[in-house]
Amino acid sequence: MAFRKIRHVGDADHRIVTAAVAAAEQHTSGEIVTIVSDMSDDYDDAALVWASVITFLALSVIAFMPDFYLGLLYGLFGGWDHDWTTSEYLALLFLFLGGKWLGSWALMQWTPLRLALTPKHIKMRRVRARAIELFRVGTESKTTGRTGVLLYLSMREHRAEIVADAAIAGKVAPEVWGDAMIALVDHVREGRPGEGMAEAVRQMGVVLAEHFPKGSENPNELPDRLIEI
Known part of the structure; x- marks a missing residue:
């Protein structure tokens, strides 16, 4: 260390x-x-834990309000006329969650925040x-x-x-x-x-x-x- x-x-x-x-x-x-x-x-492990917790919470919110997020998705990608496949849904979900995890981890690199949350x-x-x-x-x-x-x-x-x-x-x-x-x-x-x-x-x-x-x-x-x- x-x-x-x-x-x-x-x-x-x-x-x-x-x-x-x-x-x-x-x-x-x-x-x-x-x-x-x-x-x-x-306290790097604290950054990893908090990034994972935030990502899990984001997934939980999506699961609780799927229609809201589907509406955002259709609005971003050309409206309701696109026929989304299950694979496309999953790919976008993983991309979103991966970005959420990376963003949370990057935020936790600020030492005062990492210490405060440990x-x-x-x-x-x-x-x-x-x-x-x-x-x-x-x-x-x-x-x-x-x-x-x-x-x-x-x-x-x-x-x-x-x-x-x-x-x-x-x-x-x-x-x-x-x-x-x-x-x-x-x-x-x-x-x-x-x-x-x-x-x-x-x-x-x-x-x-x-x-x-x-x-x-x-x-x-x-x-x-x-x-x-």
């Missing part, structure tokens, strides 16, 4: 988030990784799946004590996820991160993604410091900087 390289946040946001990560890690052996993305999925639960699952995928590539088992945790923000879906390594997941229940998630999403909706991620990082740092306080040896094993993909 290909994702466009888009600048999601400004330089000031990068500095804010990077500083927040560095500050949070001063009090914990946990390592926080922050990633921001434009979208977590292209059910919320599907977007939630795709964002979560993308976060887990990125976590496995760049964070999982990358620290000595398996204390890495990923904060992932998907801008267009207004969704965020926290995925933690084994040691953290064994001590911190997922619902503990709830306040950090709420703070982040609220800031994103108000157009302040950098501040939202920084606040989420701060709250994550408090949780991590409680369960994984900083030890005498605490190497910085994962990048503090905000990563854009």
Whole structure:
């Protein structure tokens, strides 16, 4: 799956988030990784489904009002004097439905519309799946004590996820991160993604410091900087 390289946040946001990560890690052996993305999925399957649904609805309307559409057909092709065969009817019907499907699919290529028509639960699952995928590539088992945790923000879906390594997941229940998630999403909706991620990082740092306080040896094993993909 290909994702466009888009600048999601400004330089000031990068500095804010990077500083927040560095500050949070001063009090914990946990390592926080922050990633921001434009979208977590292209949702091309949603375009296919909606194009098919619209086409089926068009066929249903034709079946419900055949006389109306036959009148349009005769008007377009020279009146009632033409003797239409069954094959001609079917050919025109398939051409119409094919054009309806292609037109609907083309309309669904407009990303805001495709996102708006994708059910919320599907977007939630795709964002979560993308976060887990990125976590496995760049964070999982990358620290000595398996204390890495990923904060992932998907801008267009207004969704965020926290995925933690084994040691953290064994001590911190997922619902503990709830306040950090709420703070982040609220800031994103108000157009302040950098501040939202920084606040989420701060709250994550408090949780991590409680369960994984900083030890005498605490190497910085994962990048503090905000990563854009």
